[in-house]
Amino acid sequence: MPPIISRGFRRRRGDDAGGDRVPPGQYVTTDFPVLSAGPTPHTALDRWDFAIVGEVDRSRRWTWEQFRALPSEEVTVDLHCVIKWSKLDTVWRGVSIDTLLEGVETSAEYVVQFSDGGYTTNLPLEDVMGGKAWVAFAYDGAPLEPEHGGPARMLVPHLYFWKSAKWVRGLRLLATDEPGFWEMYGYHNYGDPWREQRYWGD
Amino acid sequence: MAGTAVLGRLTWQVATVVDVVAETPRVKTIAFDVPGWRGHRAGQHVDVRLTAEDGYQAQRSYSIASAPDRSRVELTVVRIDDGEVSPYLADELQPGDQIELRGPVGGYFVWEPSQGGPLLLVAGGSGVAPLMAMIRVRVAAGSSTETRLLSSSRSWDDIIYRDELERLNGDGLTVVHTLTVSQPLGWTGYVRRVDVAMLAEVGPNPAERPRVYVCGPTPFVEAVAEALVQLGHDPRGIKTERFGPTGG
Amino acid sequence: MDASMLDGNAVAGLLQEVFAVEMTTAIGTCSSCGAAGAVGAMHLYRGAGIVLRCPHCDNTLVKIVRADTRLWIGFPGLRTLEIAV
Numbered sequence: 057m058p059p060i061i062s063r064g065f066r067r068r069r070g071d072d073a074g075g076d077r078v079p080p081g082q083y084v085t086t087d088f089p090v091l092s093a094g095p096t097p098h099t100a101l102d103r104w105d106f107a108i109v110g111e112v113d114r115s116r117r118w119t120w121e122q123f124r125a126l127p128s129e130e131v132t133v134d135l136h137c138v139i140k141w142s143k144l145d146t147v148w149r150g151v152s153i154d155t156l157l158e159g160v161e162t163s164a165e166y167v168v169q170f171s172d173g174g175y176t177t178n179l180p181l182e183d184v185m186g187g188k189a190w191v192a193f194a195y196d197g198a199p200l201e202p203e204h205g206g207p208a209r210m211l212v213p214h215l216y217f218w219k220s221a222k223w224v225r226g227l228r229l230l231a232t233d234e235p236g237f238w239e240m241y242g243y244h245n246y247g248d249p250w251r252e253q254r255y256w257g258d
Numbered sequence: 259m260a261g262t263a264v265l266g267r268l269t270w271q272v273a274t275v276v277d278v279v280a281e282t283p284r285v286k287t288i289a290f291d292v293p294g295w296r297g298h299r300a301g302q303h304v305d306v307r308l309t310a311e312d313g314y315q316a317q318r319s320y321s322i323a324s325a326p327d328r329s330r331v332e333l334t335v336v337r338i339d340d341g342e343v344s345p346y347l348a349d350e351l352q353p354g355d356q357i358e359l360r361g362p363v364g365g366y367f368v369w370e371p372s373q374g375g376p377l378l379l380v381a382g383g384s385g386v387a388p389l390m391a392m393i394r395v396r397v398a399a400g401s402s403t404e405t406r407l408l409s410s411s412r413s414w415d416d417i418i419y420r421d422e423l424e425r426l427n428g429d430g431l432t433v434v435h436t437l438t439v440s441q442p443l444g445w446t447g448y449v450r451r452v453d454v455a456m457l458a459e460v461g462p463n464p465a466e467r468p469r470v471y472v473c474g475p476t477p478f479v480e481a482v483a484e485a486l487v488q489l490g491h492d493p494r495g496i497k498t499e500r501f502g503p504t505g506g
Numbered sequence: 507m508d509a510s511m512l513d514g515n516a517v518a519g520l521l522q523e524v525f526a527v528e529m530t531t532a533i534g535t536c537s538s539c540g541a542a543g544a545v546g547a548m549h550l551y552r553g554a555g556i557v558l559r560c561p562h563c564d565n566t567l568v569k570i571v572r573a574d575t576r577l578w579i580g581f582p583g584l585r586t587l588e589i590a591v
Contacts, residue, residue, distance in 0.1 A: 366546025
């Protein structure tokens with residue numbers, strides 16, 4: 057039985073079915089929905105660190121002070137969440153993964169982002185290189201709030217937003233791919249919004 | 259719980275609006291006729307689905323506020339100003355309009371008169387809806403279970419089901435309000451958020467091993483559940499239904 | 507705690523759609539801390555998908571991903587699920 061149409065119901069004003077800038081199946085929102093797989097961590101900055109580990113010549117580690125002393129850049133990007141909202145022209149400040157990987161010797165082809173609270177997400181290493189990814193610590197000109205992933209989160213805007221881990225604490229470089237928190241349970245292993253790769257088999 | 263029946267695969271059912279009643283300036287109760295409705299238990303909810311002409315769909319859950327009554331199902335909806343579904347339900351729906359709903363579901367947050375008490379119901383704002391179903395079912399069953407409702411609202415005008423609760427007060431049911439933002443002239447009741455001292459005064463004593471149901475916005479439920487445990491209530495006797503950040 | 511956290515009861519409809527039986531009263535045992543409790547009392551988080559966590563130790567008990575015509579449900583942290591039949 058086809059669904060009953062409810063007279064006069066429409067999607068909320070201000071949310072548009074997007075144009076060219078928006079991948080298939082998405083709608084544009086001006087909100088910034090808060091989604092989370094678990095409770096918000098609250099790691100004190102004096103205990104926070106960011107690490108690069110795994111298939112590398114040697115591990116790298118930055119304390120918060122060291123991390124914030126690295127060159128950072130402001131970027132304006134569009135976000136595409138797999139549950140179908142897109143948010144355009146979001147402004148972030150972060151450290152490019154290229155900066156963090158400078159001097160790191162590796163033959164790894166894959167990377168897993170890992171976070172406080174246990175969340176992980178995997179992608180090919182080349183997808184975080186070449187100016188495509190950042191560890192972001194500020195959103196819209198202010199320090200990143202905990203509910204949006206603060207003190208720091210990954211920003212990988214060319215993939216669905218679950219591929220940008222909130223509360224990120226590091227990258228583990230790997231020779232073989234290792235599906236992460238959602239990739240093991242139905243979400244697509246790569247997640248390209250322009251090919252609408254939301255789920256397994258898409 | 260005994261008698262957890264195999265209920266069968268859920269399907270979406272058509273519900274037709276038969277009545278819309280304003281409870282408070284922001285809250286409406288909408289009565290639906292659902293052909294083939296097989297009844298429900300107090301505390302259960304339904305999933306509501308709305309489909310727009312372009313095929314866009316939205317889904318939300320609402321507690322059933324009414325006691326079982328043939329094919330009639332009542333939902334109490336708070337209008338959230340920039341919401342997508344609640345302004346439609348609260349402001350647009352007219353008798354004759356149709357939505358889809360699925361249920362009743364949720365056998366966990368349920369009270370039946372046969373379970374007895376004493377009963378402590380703690381409501382934050384629109385969280386009173388499923389608890390009102392429990393109170394109405396208690397009345398319909400002629401139950402004498404000792405029941406206390408502690409209801410937190412912003413003001414006198416924001417009390418949902420105010421008149422009915424006033425009428426039902428007595429006969430083993432005690433209704434206590436706290437008004438947290440503004441109070442009418444001459445108000446001698448509570449004026450603060452629900453806390454340990456208030457719960458101790460309203461009772462019952464933890465030694466009576468009451469069945470406790472707490473419903474409302476998540477922060478409210480968190481604070482109340484914690485306070486109850488601090489008072490000595492058995493956590494296993496406390497059931498919670500969190501409505502999310504806004505409680506709508 | 508998180509203001510947007512819900513109880514497992516909130517996915518009663520989704521679970522009954524899948525399993526065709528009442529699931530919120532099913533008792534799950536956490537494989538991490540061993541605590542047993544009703545599905546309706548698990549802590550529910552909405553991320554890209556739905557996560558049910560142990561109310562005692564926050565262990566991820568159940569993950570649900572819903573596509574249009576498919577649904578994945580996994581039980582990474584549940585040792586057992588006791589269901590009335």
